[in-house]
Amino acid sequence: MPLVFAGVCSHAPGITGRAHLAEDVAEKRDVFYDSLHRMREAMEEKDPEALIVVGAEHFANFFFDNMPAYCIGMADFYEGPIEDEEWLAIRRTRIPGAPDISRRLITEVMNDCDVAYAQEWKFDHGIAVPLHFLTPRYDLPVIPVNINCQEPPLTPLHRVWAFGKALRKACDAMPERVALVGTGGISHWPCTPDSGTINEAFDRDFLIKFVNNRKDELLAYTDEEVYRDAGHGGFEIRTFISIAAATEGATGNLWFYAPIPIFAVGCTVATMTVQ
């Protein structure tokens, strides 16, 4: 079946873990949550049989002893979050995988891109926060995908494009209805003295390029420029760009964007038209 759904959303531990500290921006926060709920509904309407989440984890599973540019999960089930349940305000659970779809996805993607596969994967907030909103009953089989956005050497953006297109091709070739969601911050400086900083101008500019799916402009970012203007957290634009590639030629809708400093990220929800 052709891919049935594509979208992007932010992740950050604060989004769930510091909800109670966001009372002074309660309205903004609640509209953000609503947008995530609407995104879940829009996805559920397409009745997907599996959800591929393209994330960028933070040394939960992958370390410098074997840091894959791309990794795709192939497990029966996953577990998460690895973080303290109270701190993240998400209960630890098992999440069903889709090993058979995974295996076909990986085999197909490997024709164009070179991925690692993983039969075990513990989700950190990078995937656990989106799932908390998108499949809160954990009744939708999930296929996690990771792009190394943590430490160079990082995969270049034109390869991210190739990867997004490979994912799309593989999904379209499958009999199953598959949904695809990318998740990353735009500008942010996590876990450093600049933590909490958000470059709203950078984010809005990026999002215009993203929802209009302007390939050339999206691929024109350099890592140095991103590091300077959007922080090392900005390397996670790779997750968004993979979704733009998977929906090349189509445009999207920005459902929500607002910097919410207590969440330490410009909070984003957007969908892309799937043609």
Next chain:
Amino acid sequence: MPLVFAGVCSHAPGITGRAHLAEDVAEKRDVFYDSLHRMREAMEEKDPEALIVVGAEHFANFFFDNMPAYCIGMADFYEGPIEDEEWLAIRRTRIPGAPDISRRLITEVMNDCDVAYAQEWKFDHGIAVPLHFLTPRYDLPVIPVNINCQEPPLTPLHRVWAFGKALRKACDAMPERVALVGTGGISHWPCTPDSGTINEAFDRDFLIKFVNNRKDELLAYTDEEVYRDAGHGGFEIRTFISIAAATEGATGNLWFYAPIPIFAVGCTVATMTVQ
């Protein structure tokens, strides 16, 4: 500098560990060893500053929790062999890395192929046996490269070709003189009831295609055909094919081939012309 040297050779624990059990084929064995020594001399003549070894390790560093199609080492030093020293007849040691060359190699290769990088790597016999012959004093900095040849989903052969070409492009663009050696078995059935079987006809046919660098014929193998005729060990033809790709357009010389059953592999030494 353009790549200065390219070749391939077999690996197998028996090559060093069961040398004393090969007395009945002592002449064949010694010609094989001589060929490896000559290969070292031919390489040393080019005065390389680093040696890239494209191998296929056997669950020494990589497991199903994160199995990269391709991985390139980026460590200061490596250690090996992990196997019992007496059993393998190779002393455990540290082997110098070339972290700076590695980083540039990985960054450049990533423009075309998607690799994992590794800042720690323990060599098993897959790399330790070739190094024992090619740099016996461990005074040449080494960059290990792995292609998953163990368990599917395996990288398809046309991607191996792309990878070999990417390695070559990266080497040619470097100021350093770099040597490149691939190492794998051709037909063999390691660690199964068929261990010790060698399909000489398959091997010789493959080697004709290899030394003549017939791309189309090399890429025409299917995994099923290889599994049937050359065993699961035959998946390691990927390492040889990456060297053919790195020397596309050139041909090579088969310095040695003979099935030596006590070594459980058709023992091969060949070089490719580097143009």
Next chain:
Amino acid sequence: MTIEFRSWGLRDVSLYYVQKLIYQLNRDMRVRERFGTDREALLKEYELTQEELEAIRTPDIGKLFVLGVNGQLLMHYAALHRYPWANYIQAMRDGVTKYGKVREGLYTMLEK
């Protein structure tokens, strides 16, 4: 709050975890230590079926081969139990005779 996976039909076998145990025994001295001194507690940390647990405990190298354990992992498990090479090879042959063809994994490649 653990989801029951049997109902999903997802976990009839756990070849991954058998292989993970063996991989870690091969690579990690501390896991090997615990395998000697605290075996049952260690085994509880893997998601093993009764059949797999039994094959690990015995050890039944032939059964483990038939369950689909990769030989590049399995030979080390046999070596840990001081199997000479020839006995390791024979154990796999005996396993196939006794339990039938390999059920899963690499060595079923041509049956799919």
Next chain:
Amino acid sequence: MTIEFRSWGLRDVSLYYVQKLIYQLNRDMRVRERFGTDREALLKEYELTQEELEAIRTPDIGKLFVLGVNGQLLMHYAALHRYPWANYIQAMRDGVTKYGKVREGLYTMLEK
């Protein structure tokens, strides 16, 4: 038979091993246990310089930041030592004031 690597100029720092220790402390309950009960033996298993060992032992979060430890790893090490978030952030700031700019790793990206 260990080659002396200093002579190769290869091992002036060992950021990889500092980060490996912290990564394993974050992920592996048994490493964390040994960090409590058998710390010096554990530390010996990593290739750490005196400066790194001292920063780990103190713990000197600011120094570890300046040595180049990635914050996504470091924050967990601070949490292990019960640093409230604000104190973790302040410790990095103090580190830069006291020891100067970050010397290696991700946060030196624009200086290369």
